[in-house]
Amino acid sequence: MVVCTATDAANNSTNCQFTVEVGPLGTDTAGNYVPATGSWFLRNANSPGAADLVFGYGPANLGWISLRGDWDGNGTDTAGLYDPMNGNFFLKNTNAAGGADLVYVFGPAGIGWKPLVGDWNGDGVYTIGLYRVPPRLLQKYPLRTTRPCSAF
Numbered sequence: 404m405v406v407c408t409a410t411d412a413a414n415n416s417t418n419c420q421f422t423v424e425v426g427p428l429g430t431d432t433a434g435n436y437v438p439a440t441g442s443w444f445l446r447n448a449n450s451p452g453a454a455d456l457v458f459g460y461g462p463a464n465l466g467w468i469s470l471r472g473d474w475d476g477n478g479t480d481t482a483g484l485y486d487p488m489n490g491n492f493f494l495k496n497t498n499a500a501g502g503a504d505l506v507y508v509f510g511p512a513g514i515g516w517k518p519l520v521g522d523w524n525g526d527g528v529y530t531i532g533l534y535r536v537p538p539r540l541l542q543k544y545p546l547r548t549t550r551p552c553s554a555f
């Protein structure tokens with residue numbers, strides 16, 4: 404995941420996150436999540452152009468972390484969110500506005516663990532995991548989920 408600040412011509416800026424994965428024959432494409440607004444911008448081709456899917460999902464400015472995975476195993480990756488302060492996962496089976504299809508708590512909350520996504524057992528269904536960031540790395544690289552990139 405890459406965290407950045409986007410600035411328009413009027414010098415208005417907002418934080419954004421995006422994940423780019425390279426898969427076989429271009430099956431995975433770029434997406435952009437803007438935590439400040441809870442907006443998702445997904446593109447179905449790895450080429451320049453406008454987003455193919457634009458929707459709002461999740462609250463604005465709470466420091467939630469964007470995820471993507473095939474939560475129902477139908478072959479399509481969809482949006483998900485992780486609330487690190489409460490340990491809640493909010494997974495959605497469509498790339499559209501609306502409520503989460505799966506909501507649950509997993510792991511400890513509020514101590515900086517990072518979410519992971521994968522098909523850990525090879526059944527085609529993506530599930531979540533958590534990575535415990537070593538305390539030494541937290542001291543060296545403090546979590547900055549709610550601070551603007553310009554403050555780094």
Ligand SMILES: [Ca+2]
Nearest residue numbers: 473475477479
């Ligand atoms: Ca799916």
Ligand SMILES: [Ca+2]
Nearest residue numbers: 522523524528
């Ligand atoms: Ca699985």
